[in-house]
Every structure is written in structure tokens, then in C-alpha cells.
Amino acid sequence: MPQVEMVDIYIMGKKYSVPESLTIMDAMEFAGYQLKRGCGCRAGFCGACGTVYRIAGDYELKVGLACQTKVEADMYLAQIPFFPAVKGVYDLDELTPTAASLARYYPEIYRCIGCNSCTNVCPQDLNVMQYVAYAQRGDIARCASESFDCVMCGLCASRCPAHIAQYFVGILARRLHGKHVLPRADHVQQRYEEIEAGTFDAELDDLMNKDIEELKSLYNNRDIE
């Protein structure tokens, strides 16, 4: 019978032997942790589990989401479950989709020295430095699109020598884009007005009062787009 492959990993410097098939998150639990910080969705969507690690003998510092990264032999790791960057507080209605809006809350974007550390650490493989460049230029559409898959784990900010909080720049750009750049959906506005005017009330009341058999027959014979 095949044996489970075990590897040694070092959680904050302390050695544990864990099955090599586990993710970093599962390996921490295998080692006996009950996670409080550093664990949210367990599926790569929430950014709670940013982790830095180094493999013994390698100088390079690597990062990953603990829930989406497999352990490796001789991995030295620590989680960074929180990063103290400051979020701007704004009223979206008052802002325009311009570089000036971004710079008002995040002036550090102009201090980017082009080191690309943010892009290198992004566990989502986003081109972070590129979206900061778009932000500098006021290209809100591209900044929003390029940063769209951001899980806001904060690892980029933790490595930035210019103290930029890239992930906060990204969400401001996306909200500016969604609100002020993308054209509004006319059909949504129209339906909203119809609902306010009570256009569907009678029909809905009627449906509410139908018995199950009637509903069933309507449902089973409904046309499908």
C-alpha cells in the first residue's frame, strides 16, 4: 500500500511533519492549530489567508494564499492576516472618475518607483504595478479592469517601498468606473419606475392567491427563453 508522503514545514519557525498533499491552511490545522485569523472562505476568494514563505536554501521570499497553495518540503512560513493600510473615506457621488480623485485619497500612487514588488507578490497573478500606472494616468477603465480579480489580501501593500495601498486604489477605481464611467442600464431604470408605479401589483397579487395546482400548471407550461 502506498504510504502518505510527509514533509517537514516550519510554521513561524516551529517544525511540523505534515502530509505533502495538504494546502498550507490544512497543514496548519493538521499541526494542531484552530485558525481564527488567517482563514475565511477557504477557497481563494476572500484574501484572509495571505502567507509569506521561504524554502530552505532559497533566498527568494514567496507568497501565496494558504488555502490555495500546497505545502513543500522545508517551507518556512508565516501568515499576514492583516495589513495596517489606511482606507480613504469618500462620498462616491461627489467624485469624478479622474486621476485627481484617486490622488486625493491615495497620493502615494505617484511615489511608485517601478520596482514591481507588488506584481511579484500578488497571489492572484494580477499586474498590480500596471494598474497603479493606469491609476496615475487616470485611466479608470483599465485600472478597474486590471484590478478586478483582487481579493484585497494586502500582500502588495506589505511589500511596497512607496507605501501605496494598491488594493484600496483598485476598489476606488472600480467603484468610480461602475458608477461614473459605465453607461447606466436603461432597462433597469425603466423597470424600477414601473415597479414604483405599481405596474405589476395586480398580477403579483393574483399569483399570490393562486392555489398550488394552478401554479403548477402555469409553471409546467411556461415558455423558456
Add this chain to the structure above:
Amino acid sequence: MYTPQMKELIKKVEETRPQRVGVHFPRMSPEDKQEVLKKYHPDFIEAGFSEITVGVNKGDRVPLELATLIDARSCIENVELDLDQYDYDVDVLVIGGGGAGAAAALSAQEKGADVLLVTKLRFGDANTMMAQGGIQAADKPSDSPPIHYLDVMGGGHYHNVPRLVRALVNDAPIVIKWLEDLGTMFDKEEDGTMVTNHGGGTSRKRMHAARDYTGAEIMRTLRDETLNRGVKVIEFTAAVELLLDEDGKAGGAVLYNLETEEYQVCRAKKVIFAMGGSGRLHYQDFPTTNHYGATGDGLIMGYRAGAKLAFLDTIQYHPTGAAYPPQILGLLVTEAVRGRGATFLNIDGEQFAYHLETRDVASAAIIRECVGRKKGITTPTGMVGVWLDSPLIELIHGEGAVERMLPAMVRQFGRFGINISKEPMLIYPTLHYQNGGLLIDEHGETNVENLYVAGENAGGIHGRNRLMGNSLLDILVFGRRAGYHAGETYKDVKLKKLTLEHVKKYHAELEKNGVATGGRISPMLLPRYTHREVLEQEA
């Protein structure tokens, strides 16, 4: 990466693919559906259920794992608390930092209430963040709220509470407009028209999406706005028990700081539960798509205080959970994959069910294919699954469509060496959604005065089966309704002395009924995983 054996099996999928393009597989008849559900859906496996022994729902059937938490003592039974000393004293206390909680907090504050939002993990570490597929709303000319109503009722097998469904479909376009106003980046055509698609059980294309990060996009937008508006938010603080006043009305909650392990008292004129679902209870040992904090705490606290539960004997198993690779076992393969045309195939590369059947029917059909007909594909860890033919999407929508439409899925499988544009995904049903919850009315209020519930924590809206895209919708519709109602009425509330008498009574009732609690306490707050099964599985 797939093993060589699995790659060999994939060849059969590739062989049959050209013949399958554009061929319409028949839907099941209502009779066939009933048959496959009764025989294979986990809701019908009697050993997985137990009856509630105390309280307002005594005698009702709920999943075993939930029943053991209901038949348990309060985790603060032996904690000394001075209920006359308030650590927090607010108008509206919102418990749970997912989409429902954020929507409730924003809405209550808009009405002038002093709002406190507490949440167990980080704000946004929630099921809402994980929703990929989309949100339903009947806002296109070919569609209407009444058509949506019919889909919801049919999907829920006609058990839904009609007034709640009416609220849901009526407010849907209003919620979409609200999100648009907040700058949510929906997928749109050049002229602003929403890109909408089908989901399981929809009769119109009304699924709105933001790539395949729909929930994340909604959650981070609402979180950003909540913080902008200065709502007080406390993270890593769980509610552990509801507080009632002497008249039996909700009046606050006992909070627990997960990090310092201190208990605190919060008084509030209105309490809104938004604690989400219970996937982490792993009913019938199923893996789950849910976030780490989905332990059903709100159900337990509400029930102890006398709030009614509804439809908790029906659990949604998502037909498309990852069955391979083992690192992402149980995680969601978004319904958008079948929404865009991918079909279910067995080991011989044959389709065995229409790809857009409702979730319960699709899950049962997959379990039948694997367990009943033994035509599943077995993985090296002994897991069984069927193929979901994602490369078919490229043939339907053109080359590059998978990458463009499903970036989150491409990334997730890509991390483990599987290219879903070219290789099919291996899937098996996974525990996904709690169809029921604490019963509410159209304002989100429960039978316990001043206690509201919104989101997955609530029950009645979806009857016995929720359709995809109606949950992201309901958390916002009822989060807003609860928030507005609480925000409009808190001024009329005169709170009396706070008590935990209801907990004492509950304990007494457990004893009177001779329920052996065996030292169990609840709510659970966090699951505990040790992953020892990995050793047994592979050794």
C-alpha cells in the same frame, strides 16, 4: 494535474464531444424528477435526520448535525455576566458581516439609527464573498417580476411563503439599481444593457454577473460603502446568545471577542441576525462550499429565544462541487459553467441528464449515476465524480470563451495544473446552502418582537429549494427591508431589563425531556479540523 488513468478517460469525453454540440438533451418529466429525488437526494436519506426534542419546533425533522447543536447547552451557561452593564448600547445591532449584514447596516443607518455591526471573522469573510454565478432580477423587457415569481415558486416546489416571494421579485430590480448606484461593476454591453444569462430553473435570462466574482464584487462594494458611511464595525467578535428583555422582546446580545476570549454585553433596541448558513456542519459528511464561519450560530441563538425555524429539513447540495484535485474538494464549480453550456458526462463520455435541471434534481441525477449506476469516475483518493465538460463552452461561444467568462475557475483549477478550457472538470454534489432558517415576515421580522433575520439565516423565501442567483438577491432585499424597518421603528422601543432567562428555561426543558446533551455546548462558532483522514485515505 490529472493522472494518466484519468487522462485516458478524458479521451472518451473528447471523442463524443463533436457529436454532442448543439444536441438538446431532454429534460426530465415531473414524475422522473420525483423518482430520482426520492431515491438519491440526501434530503430523503432518513438516517441523516433527527427530530427536534424541545422548543417551538418540537417534533420537526432537521439534519442530525444541527439537531445535536439544538439539543445542547449554551456556551455561556457558566459565564458570569452583569446584564445591567452595557459594553455597547446602540439602536440597531447587526450580527454578521456578509452581504445581508452590510445591506441591513447601511439601510438602518440611512434611517438615522446608531448601528453596530459585529462579525465573527473579518468583515466580508462570508459566503457572500464566494458567490460567483450571479444575481437574479427581472429587469429586461422580455421578463417581469410575475414571471420571476413563478420560477421561484416552481423551484421551491410551491412551499415558499408567497408574501416573501412577492417581496423578493418585486424588490429585485430595485436592488440592482441600488448596486449600480453604488458603483458595482456588472457585466454590461457597450450601451449599458446588462449581460444576463440563464441559471438552473430560470425561464428567462435574468442572471446578472460581475465576471465570475459576482458575490465578491457586491461584498467589497457594500463593505467599502459601510466603512465610508462610518458604521461601527467590530471584527473577530461573535454573538453567542441573544438577550431578551423582561417582556420577551429582543434587546441585545452577548458578544465574544475571539481573540481576547472576553464576553461583552451589547444592548440594542433592534437586533438583526445575518449570520448566514451552516455548511460547516458537514451534514451527512458532505464536503462544503461554505466559508469557515458557516456554523449555523444564528439558528441556535434564535431558536433558544423562541424564534421559529422553517424548512431546515431541506438542504441544497450543489451539483457541481470539485471532486478533483483533493486540495479543492467540495469547492464550488460555479453554476455559470453549466449556464454557459457545459454538460454532465459519465465515465463513457455520455450525457445522462439535461444540464440545466434544478440543483436538487441535478445532484440526485449525479449521485444516481455514481452510486446507482456505477458510472462515475474514481479518483486516486477514492472520491467518485462525473465530468462537467467545460471545453464544450469553447465550441458554443468561441475560442477563449472559458478564459473570458470564468476567470476565477480557470485560476483555481490552473493552480493545480488543470486547464479547464481544454480538459473537463470532475465534479460531485457538495453541501451548499441552507434552504430554510428562522422564519420571517416581509419586513424580515420574526415571531420574537424586535428580532429580525436576513439572508441565509432566514427561512421561507425559497421554500424547499432555492434557485441560483436568488440568494444574493434575497440577502439584499431582506437585508434592506430589515434595516429600513428596524431603522424606522427603533425609536418606539422602550427596553426593559435584559435577561437570559430564556436560556435557563431552555436548559430546564432539555432536562425535563431527558435529552442527553452529553456535555455538548453551542453555538459552535468555529469548526475544528485535524485532517487525520488524509492519513487513512491514502495509506
